[in-house]
Amino acid sequence: MYLSDVQIVMEPAREESLLFKYAKITSVVCLYWTVSISLVFVNKTLLGGSSMGERDAPLFVTWFQCVVTTVSCLSLSCFTKVFPHVVTFPEVGSLERTKAKKVLPLTCVFVAMISMNNLSLKYMGVAFYFVGRSLTTVFNVTFTYLILGQVTSMSAILCCAVIIGGFWLGVDQENVAGSLSLLGVSFGFLSAAFVSLNAIYTKRVLPTLDGSIWVLCYYNNVMASVLFLPLIVFNGELYAAYLMVTEGSLHFWGLMVVGGFCGFAMGYVAGLQIQVTSPLTHNISGTAKACAQTVLATWWYAESKAVLWWLSNWVVLGGSLAYTYIKQLEMRATHNAPKPLQSDITGKIEEQMKG
Numbered sequence: 001m002y003l004s005d006v007q008i009v010m011e012p013a014r015e016e017s018l019l020f021k022y023a024k025i026t027s028v029v030c031l032y033w034t035v036s037i038s039l040v041f042v043n044k045t046l047l048g049g050s051s052m053g054e055r056d057a058p059l060f061v062t063w064f065q066c067v068v069t070t071v072s073c074l075s076l077s078c079f080t081k082v083f084p085h086v087v088t089f090p091e092v093g094s095l096e097r098t099k100a101k102k103v104l105p106l107t108c109v110f111v112a113m114i115s116m117n118n119l120s121l122k123y124m125g126v127a128f129y130f131v132g133r134s135l136t137t138v139f140n141v142t143f144t145y146l147i148l149g150q151v152t153s154m155s156a157i158l159c160c161a162v163i164i165g166g167f168w169l170g171v172d173q174e175n176v177a178g179s180l181s182l183l184g185v186s187f188g189f190l191s192a193a194f195v196s197l198n199a200i201y202t203k204r205v206l207p208t209l210d211g212s213i214w215v216l217c218y219y220n221n222v223m224a225s226v227l228f229l230p231l232i233v234f235n236g237e238l239y240a241a242y243l244m245v246t247e248g249s250l251h252f253w254g255l256m257v258v259g260g261f262c263g264f265a266m267g268y269v270a271g272l273q274i275q276v277t278s279p280l281t282h283n284i285s286g287t288a289k290a291c292a293q294t295v296l297a298t299w300w301y302a303e304s305k306a307v308l309w310w311l312s313n314w315v316v317l318g319g320s321l322a323y324t325y326i327k328q329l330e331m332r333a334t335h336n337a338p339k340p341l342q343s344d345i346t347g348k349i350e351e352q353m354k355g
Helices: 003-047 058-082 097-123 126-132 136-148 154-177 182-209 213-234 238-247 250-276 279-300 307-336 342-354
Strands: none
Touching (some): 003 058, 003 250, 003 279, 058 097, 058 213, 097 213, 126 154, 126 307, 136 154, 136 307, 154 307, 182 213, 213 238, 213 250, 279 307
């Protein structure tokens, strides 16, 4: 067999492997979009709006989703013990007191984050949801400087300015259309702040749990399930929760369970998307998903929007994509920068000691 014959034989195999890789990436991205968009629409249906009446219990709905996530973690942990070659999930069960104490501050931020997130969705339309809580990037820059002391480049700051401009244009257009909810915008603003804080505290706490995102997910949701109980009482949702439990239809509880599973699955599909693509592609996919979600929501709810309203969405999306791209370039430049030799470091230390 000649070399050319070998190449002819190997070429179809290489092409088939590449097609399989593309198919895998496409299916994972589609799965991420499906789960994420489904979670938003299901939660919007469950949370309703400002006219829920006696069944207005957004914190109870959020608490239930935490319980579903906790049960899902326990179920997968048990399933792994029985079928170790089928499913891989860390062992979870009782909480260690020392670890729980270290995770508790993050759990408080986590509770605030998912509460504000669901409350913003309750009072906002799904179409405006992305713009309404688009300031997460701006808070990332702010808290990274205030808490971690890390300075952001001027290019990234300009992207944040573009996002803020798009946010205010969107708020203005919602007001012009008569659909502006100050509560929704306020909760969206707070949601963006707590999403940013959650990311920072997660990085700090993860080493305590050996870097396991799933163990952290379990700890967070177990403790959040407890913390939500007094909040439900304080918010006056006991009677509404009682009505949901006693009078809720099979369809309602089906949506509650689906919402809980979607919330749990988001952690998996987001990590899976990063694994098969890259962090940059994941962020771009999330931004594109938000655009598709906005278009889908305007069609689903038969909403007619002005040109400037659409412009606000594109400004926020453009600013977010530009920020992601700039941060990726900065990370690559930092990674490729020449590292100082050990001899140079030693020489500088000796010079400082002599001085």
